[in-house]
Amino acid sequence: MADKVLMKGNEAIAEAAIMAGCRHFFGYPITPQTEISAYMAKRMPKIGGTFLQAESELAAINMVYGAAAAGARTMTSSSSPGIALKSEGLSFLAACDLPSVIVNIQRGGPGLGGIRPSQSDYFHATRSTGHGDFHMIVLAPNTVQEMFDLTLEAFDLADKYRMPAMILGDGMLGQVMEPVDISRGNNIKTYVKDWALTGTKGLRKRNVVNSLYLSAEELELLNFQRFDKYKEVEKIARTEDYLLEDAEVVVVAYGICARIAKNAIDTARKNGIKAGLIRPVTLWPYPKHQLKAAAEKAKAFVVVEMSMGQMIEDVELSIRCSRPVLLCNRTGGMVPTREAVLESIEKAALLKGEQNADSI
Amino acid sequence: MADKVLMKGNEAIAEAAIMAGCRHFFGYPITPQTEISAYMAKRMPKIGGTFLQAESELAAINMVYGAAAAGARTMTSSSSPGIALKSEGLSFLAACDLPSVIVNIQRGGPGLGGIRPSQSDYFHATRSTGHGDFHMIVLAPNTVQEMFDLTLEAFDLADKYRMPAMILGDGMLGQVMEPVDISRGNNIKTYVKDWALTGTKGLRKRNVVNSLYLSAEELELLNFQRFDKYKEVEKIARTEDYLLEDAEVVVVAYGICARIAKNAIDTARKNGIKAGLIRPVTLWPYPKHQLKAAAEKAKAFVVVEMSMGQMIEDVELSIRCSRPVLLCNRTGGMVPTREAVLESIEKAALLKGEQNADSI
Amino acid sequence: MQIVFEKPKALSDTPTHYCPGCTHGIIHRLVAEVLDELDITGETIGIAPVGCAVIHFNYFECDVAQAAHGRAPAVATGLKRVNPDNIVFSYQGDGDLAAIGTNETIHAAARGENITVIFVNNAIYGMTGGQMAPTTLPGQITQTSPYGRDTKTAGFPLRMCELLATLDGTAYAERVAVDSVKNVLKAKKAIKKAFQYQIDGKGFSIVEILSSCPTNWGLEPVKALEWLRQNMIPYYPLGVFKDKEVSR
Amino acid sequence: MQIVFEKPKALSDTPTHYCPGCTHGIIHRLVAEVLDELDITGETIGIAPVGCAVIHFNYFECDVAQAAHGRAPAVATGLKRVNPDNIVFSYQGDGDLAAIGTNETIHAAARGENITVIFVNNAIYGMTGGQMAPTTLPGQITQTSPYGRDTKTAGFPLRMCELLATLDGTAYAERVAVDSVKNVLKAKKAIKKAFQYQIDGKGFSIVEILSSCPTNWGLEPVKALEWLRQNMIPYYPLGVFKDKEVSR
Amino acid sequence: MAKKTRVTFAADICKGCALCVDACPKKIIRLAPETLNSKGYHPAEIIDQQACTACGFCFLMCPDVCITIEKEVN
Amino acid sequence: MAKKTRVTFAADICKGCALCVDACPKKIIRLAPETLNSKGYHPAEIIDQQACTACGFCFLMCPDVCITIEKEVN
Amino acid sequence: MSQTVEIMIAGFGGQGVLFAGKILAYAALMAGKEVSWLPSYGPEMRGGTANISVIISDTPIGSPIVDNPGVFVAMNQPSLEKFEEEVQPGGLIILDSSLIQLKVKRHDLQACYIPATKLAEDNNLKGLANMIILGRIARETGLFDLDTLYLAASKSIPERKKDLLAFNKKAIEIGYNY
Amino acid sequence: MSQTVEIMIAGFGGQGVLFAGKILAYAALMAGKEVSWLPSYGPEMRGGTANISVIISDTPIGSPIVDNPGVFVAMNQPSLEKFEEEVQPGGLIILDSSLIQLKVKRHDLQACYIPATKLAEDNNLKGLANMIILGRIARETGLFDLDTLYLAASKSIPERKKDLLAFNKKAIEIGYNY
Ligand SMILES: Cc1ncc(C[n+]2csc(CCOP(=O)(O)OP(=O)(O)O)c2C)c(N)n1
Numbered sequence A, B: 001m002a003d004k005v006l007m008k009g010n011e012a013i014a015e016a017a018i019m020a021g022c023r024h025f026f027g028y029p030i031t032p033q034t035e036i037s038a039y040m041a042k043r044m045p046k047i048g049g050t051f052l053q054a055e056s057e058l059a060a061i062n063m064v065y066g067a068a069a070a071g072a073r074t075m076t077s078s079s080s081p082g083i084a085l086k087s088e089g090l091s092f093l094a095a096c097d098l099p100s101v102i103v104n105i106q107r108g109g110p111g112l113g114g115i116r117p118s119q120s121d122y123f124h125a126t127r128s129t130g131h132g133d134f135h136m137i138v139l140a141p142n143t144v145q146e147m148f149d150l151t152l153e154a155f156d157l158a159d160k161y162r163m164p165a166m167i168l169g170d171g172m173l174g175q176v177m178e179p180v181d182i183s184r185g186n187n188i189k190t191y192v193k194d195w196a197l198t199g200t201k202g203l204r205k206r207n208v209v210n211s212l213y214l215s216a217e218e219l220e221l222l223n224f225q226r227f228d229k230y231k232e233v234e235k236i237a238r239t240e241d242y243l244l245e246d247a248e249v250v251v252v253a254y255g256i257c258a259r260i261a262k263n264a265i266d267t268a269r270k271n272g273i274k275a276g277l278i279r280p281v282t283l284w285p286y287p288k289h290q291l292k293a294a295a296e297k298a299k300a301f302v303v304v305e306m307s308m309g310q311m312i313e314d315v316e317l318s319i320r321c322s323r324p325v326l327l328c329n330r331t332g333g334m335v336p337t338r339e340a341v342l343e344s345i346e347k348a349a350l351l352k353g354e355q356n357a358d359s360i
Numbered sequence C, D: 001m002q003i004v005f006e007k008p009k010a011l012s013d014t015p016t017h018y019c020p021g022c023t024h025g026i027i028h029r030l031v032a033e034v035l036d037e038l039d040i041t042g043e044t045i046g047i048a049p050v051g052c053a054v055i056h057f058n059y060f061e062c063d064v065a066q067a068a069h070g071r072a073p074a075v076a077t078g079l080k081r082v083n084p085d086n087i088v089f090s091y092q093g094d095g096d097l098a099a100i101g102t103n104e105t106i107h108a109a110a111r112g113e114n115i116t117v118i119f120v121n122n123a124i125y126g127m128t129g130g131q132m133a134p135t136t137l138p139g140q141i142t143q144t145s146p147y148g149r150d151t152k153t154a155g156f157p158l159r160m161c162e163l164l165a166t167l168d169g170t171a172y173a174e175r176v177a178v179d180s181v182k183n184v185l186k187a188k189k190a191i192k193k194a195f196q197y198q199i200d201g202k203g204f205s206i207v208e209i210l211s212s213c214p215t216n217w218g219l220e221p222v223k224a225l226e227w228l229r230q231n232m233i234p235y236y237p238l239g240v241f242k243d244k245e246v247s248r
Numbered sequence E, F: 001m002a003k004k005t006r007v008t009f010a011a012d013i014c015k016g017c018a019l020c021v022d023a024c025p026k027k028i029i030r031l032a033p034e035t036l037n038s039k040g041y042h043p044a045e046i047i048d049q050q051a052c053t054a055c056g057f058c059f060l061m062c063p064d065v066c067i068t069i070e071k072e073v074n
Numbered sequence G, H: 001m002s003q004t005v006e007i008m009i010a011g012f013g014g015q016g017v018l019f020a021g022k023i024l025a026y027a028a029l030m031a032g033k034e035v036s037w038l039p040s041y042g043p044e045m046r047g048g049t050a051n052i053s054v055i056i057s058d059t060p061i062g063s064p065i066v067d068n069p070g071v072f073v074a075m076n077q078p079s080l081e082k083f084e085e086e087v088q089p090g091g092l093i094i095l096d097s098s099l100i101q102l103k104v105k106r107h108d109l110q111a112c113y114i115p116a117t118k119l120a121e122d123n124n125l126k127g128l129a130n131m132i133i134l135g136r137i138a139r140e141t142g143l144f145d146l147d148t149l150y151l152a153a154s155k156s157i158p159e160r161k162k163d164l165l166a167f168n169k170k171a172i173e174i175g176y177n178y
């Protein structure tokens, strides 16, 4: 406790990146994540790192591409519209197997939308961050401590699996200040990157970072191989569970929604409903086995999210549509209340536990 | 038959757009859809229309935004990486309820990928074309005739429902030449657009096209209302069925894959397997009821697609995971062979028809 | 008694959301006065940027399209190509026009797109809370240049008028300021000329207006105008950089 | 007998995929010769664009990153910031650099990013089959300007060297051509100077090279060079547009 | 004798920025020290209407267009 | 007497573009009319080595770097 | 039994409500408690209202959102009007009576009136009404003693403004002892 | 029974295989048949090989892809090497024997050798080897008569090149009657 410092979620991400050895940050301002850039702008010059405010989100993600290709730990950060602009670049990063960390502090959309918290980029993060077949690792913190911890982990996983990793937060997590224990940041793994572009020095064959394959056979093979790797990565899928053991109503929620859900679950328990929580910490890979296991005991599910219903598809697919799933959602920057979650739990408790085949 | 002309798929789209009254096309070259721009460049100056080669895909989609805001029928066209670049713009179009037509002649990805046909932007088109909660209408032609017909329809639907509509094709459909009956293009509906920006002329209050809402309550309300509209749009979901009546193995495929599947189904039938096809013509809204109905009689499903498995999620959700679903897929520009589809059908025919719960 | 100075008709009664002393307000009034004087409000379509002026559609009494960050010139192009008789102007900040939107700006100018751009250069990202802009001066302290803009790492400010003047499609480019009565009057003249050029079909016109951001500069409004005068004007010389009908 | 002219070492043995007579090949050789002469191949990282040169990593014997269309200067920035001792050059076509990538180009120059840009201006989109480029000449027929580029609707060509010369971060900007032996020799000198400037840390350097595209111009290779000489050079004057160490 | 003039401030819209105060050549505008408007600002007010020439400087510098100036005709 | 020279063409790589033919001041290069290389091009060949001054013009204009030039050292 | 206090402070943009909340949060941290600090954010704060939600608890904090504060501080009238109804029954409302003419309408909670802005001006502590309020919060709730607050304040004030610490302390003391 | 013919023509980039396919497609269209014409496409065609798949059928065409042509035309050696094995048993291979020295290895199909390029040069029809081949295809397969091909050719040739029609016809005829 003595070692904890108060930090905003955005600042925790920035500090974690620095402690993880990230010395190259490329950003473009956008609310509600500007603190990340501000933090980097302050610290990087003092530690010999690069803070560069790019001319646009597109430039930023392509600077990340360059820095990652050079073998550096590198990061960019933005919020929903800015992340949409990075779609092509993210596809390139994945296609070239370049480790890199991308932060999306989501806000309400579509369009310019608003600046209040949202989770409506879930599909974008987990399904199609850009064109083509690929995935990023997607981590979903729900406290400032986790903003810190998962950022550390994102750098590690990105290097380990040679792929981009995303921190998927929201405006509220970015803005909230909570105590953080940063001591973990002192224990960092490093990886050899013999594929990096550092100049041949005449000592090796040239390295090439490329995603163009005019032979479809070759491109297909690479895609298949990359998806084989993804099978490996699926092992890191994980959840935090709360009162799940005997839960008949299982709430599934990530990020800030999970914390609201906890409060609601506490109340539900007091009211005699056996409610529990599965909080996916990894959104890709999705912890489908954990959900499946829970479905064996549960009667019904409640999905809480700040979107029109996106993660709910993963829940239904994970449990093979074997239980009714209720959606408790807000959108456009609104945040579900504990009361609304509680109400959904109560409704779910009344369900039979048989999948209502017409519920779609 | 006498009225048919031979056209490339890309040309059919361009000609249909012109016949639909589109006089404002904004593009940026990319293989395999350059014929669309070339066609427009030739024709537009002759009919008083605008062909403008934008400086980038971003500029093009935002020109479409301007032209649509002015009330015109307008279109842009690209292929996978270029479509990814339009993500933010597409979200803006949807957020402002601007009718517009977007063409994606998909190629293999991720990254620069290749130029061979692909369907790996399915998720991008149907799930998260950009940031935030929204949808586009997504139409999937499978012949050159349909490239023509569905483009006409896309303009109509876009105007009718005030939303962007996408033609989701692939490199092969863009390049193939087939006979087309263009007579349908002579019968075009028009819509009154009193919301359009044409100048108040001092006669009305100003019109505003906007997607910024600093009040989350207001933004949420608009999102809810838009999703209410989507419920209406769901009625247009449609399929083309082939030998479905008594099918025990149902193949689900769209675009070019559906045609390959038909060949395979013919062979399967000859070999005594009751196989049939559902070809979704609309990918969003997805024809989930049609699939659900088919699941009642079918023993197993085969999904054929040119991606690592994207539409398969919609199939599973539609049939509520009630039947085994096999994936027959290629990626990176490769196209499934009839033989491979046939093999999958044969494998599916051997399945019990009970959902194998471990198949995920 | 007769009214000699009053709010122009092209400006709505809605009070603006701008900070006290922010000269966005002056520029709004000037544009509205020009719309009144040229009697074109009914034909005009404005483009709102992403920046502090993002909701200018609450103020201008003409049709308005809000555009994605930096894309106003592309949106303007779409609008103008559909209805060439409309008067189309974009109103953009330095982040919007000279950072993320540089490409759209340059190519609209190169095309000689017959539109008018009102470019509000306040050397900072106002709306997002004061980050460095492409036009932030060397040494200027902002949220993302906390030790002052270091040209070694952050490079040099863009002088957009000078840049755009090199393009064949630019008909008119002038830089003005709104730091004083004299300059405000000059600014209005420039704005009027720019719109007139569009009416006359002469090509792309841009007026760059040096403007203040008291909030993010951390200065009282009056001091902010002094700072503008002493620091921005020497770096961004006022004057006409291009004045020549585009010949096709 | 002694060899007096031969393939430079920085060029691989792989035959290029370029069309017969395409001067991309000459430019490749010049760059490779410069790498050899400055003995920097081992420190150099090239950036391949999206354009006909997209797979130049098969030819240059240095490390190479293939970049998304137009983003080469941003990718170069990322690479250079990580390892400032590397020599980083991008090799880009006119579509890549002056259309979709205009923004990245201008801001890399404005930052005075210490990189070298080899800009191959062939007035057309070669790779995609001959569409209009930002540098396509007025009246020039391409796939997307089938009646000749009409400046009324398609606007005016960009002169990138002139544009970039206005920026404080640009140290060196020269336009050359590879239409004749004399000009090829000049081109090489310019390329060498640009790399030398980077080695000396002087700032952003760019060499614009007027190049031919026999295939999409629809001309025999020799005729193509004539066309270049007679049409492009008058529009894009050769010469040095900026030559001044960036002072920070 | 100078013509009669009247300067009116929309006190509710005024943000107390003092640009008019600074601009007035006659130095006859001040921010009302005791008044706070609904937005919490001290609005501008004129302290010597007689001295006003209706030159319009205050109007020209006011970002919130809260000043109206009238002048006696002929 | 002029120094001995040798110009060698990598015929397999040559694309028969004729830029060397055009560049040679001595006009001693041609595209071999009867030969087709594996890519289907008529490769360049020298028809009068004696006349060659090893000036390098052909080399300098060859986009495919298929020319090597040697010269006698004295 | 574990205790959780949910505090909201609301006022105009420039009144320093975020900073006051930050000191509270630091004080809680030093007292070994769990704490969260959640501001309203974004451009619409400009000239408008700002508010800060602070939760202090013995156990890990669920949602950092304070919909129904137990302790509510209003530093301007719009804030009082907006939030009065949301305060928990039995809760506490503290308001700056030099800026707010209204009285608290509800009777199911405790109301505390302190002319913070006037007190600040009278004591040559212009702009430190927020610190005066802070002192009052500590006293009314019994959450922290003066020393903890002083320490928290010194932690919260950036290095280059350390000379202002004394004034802050004085303001806190005035509020505490009012 | 319905009939479906799957044709592939392959050669170098400049040999006009796409155009030959287009005339076939037009001929089929005029004969009231279903038809599809699918080129290989993209930049790698440059200097490389190009091929065209044409399917002609009495019933709607499934996939336009021709993996196993019934009729295969090789206009250069690499194409023969690449595709010979894929031709349907009992099918037909036509090759330009002036450019390809090899013989067809398979014996389960019909092979037809025609020195198209040489015939073209000898008849002052340089560049029209593709039309000669076209005539040969028609004759060997019996798919179309000469008149249909002529008509299809005139439909396929753009207006501004109509003066070349006569040469095309002549080449078709030579191939047909070879
Ligand atoms: C794509 C995207 N990127 C970033 C932002 C965040 N953003 C909002 S306003 C702004 C910059 C505003 O600065 P400027 O254009 O100078 O206008 P000012 O506020 O100074 O008038 C930015 C970066 C956004 N909304 N969208």
Ligand SMILES: Cc1ncc(C[n+]2csc(CCOP(=O)(O)OP(=O)(O)O)c2C)c(N)n1
Residues within 6 Å of the ligand: B028, B029, B030, B031, B057, B081, B082, B085, D050, D051, D052, D053, D069, D092, D093, D094, D095, D096, D097, D120, D122, D124, D125, D126, D127, D128, D133
């Ligand atoms: C985002 C994106 N847009 C468009 C393309 C298609 N494309 C490939 S190369 C090219 C232009 C090439 O022209 P240029 O840069 O002039 O190079 P050249 O081929 O003439 O050397 C384009 C538009 C692409 N690959 N990616």
Ligand code: SF4
Residues within 6 Å of the ligand: C017, C018, C019, C021, C022, C023, C024, C052, C122, C126, C127, C212, C213, C214, C215, C216
């Ligand atoms: S932040 Fe700056 S530019 Fe924006 S309204 Fe305030 S003073 Fe004006």
Ligand code: SF4
Residues within 6 Å of the ligand: D017, D018, D019, D021, D022, D023, D024, D052, D122, D126, D127, D212, D213, D214, D215, D216
């Ligand atoms: S298309 Fe043009 S630029 Fe590209 S290789 Fe061929 S000749 Fe060169």
Ligand code: SF4
Residues within 6 Å of the ligand: E007, E023, E024, E025, E026, E027, E028, E029, E046, E051, E052, E053, E054, E055, E056, E057, E058, E059, E069
């Ligand atoms: S009109 Fe002129 S003199 Fe009168 S108050 Fe305004 S600035 Fe002062």
Ligand code: SF4
Residues within 6 Å of the ligand: C021, E009, E013, E014, E015, E016, E017, E018, E019, E020, E021, E043, E044, E061, E062, E063, E064, E065, E066, E067
């Ligand atoms: S300039 Fe306008 S807003 Fe500012 S103090 Fe004067 S009247 Fe008020």
Ligand code: SF4
Residues within 6 Å of the ligand: F007, F023, F024, F025, F026, F027, F028, F029, F046, F051, F052, F053, F054, F055, F056, F057, F058, F059, F069
């Ligand atoms: S070296 Fe000179 S003279 Fe000899 S062949 Fe080449 S160009 Fe001709």
Ligand code: SF4
Residues within 6 Å of the ligand: D021, F009, F013, F014, F015, F016, F017, F018, F019, F020, F021, F043, F044, F061, F062, F063, F064, F065, F066, F067
């Ligand atoms: S220039 Fe080179 S490629 Fe061209 S013909 Fe001569 S040797 Fe061959």
Ligand SMILES: [Mg+2]
Residues within 6 Å of the ligand: C051, C093, C094, C095, C120, C121, C122, C123, C124, C125, C126, C133
């Ligand atoms: Mg600004």
Ligand SMILES: [Mg+2]
Residues within 6 Å of the ligand: D051, D093, D094, D095, D120, D121, D122, D123, D124, D125, D126, D133
């Ligand atoms: Mg080019």
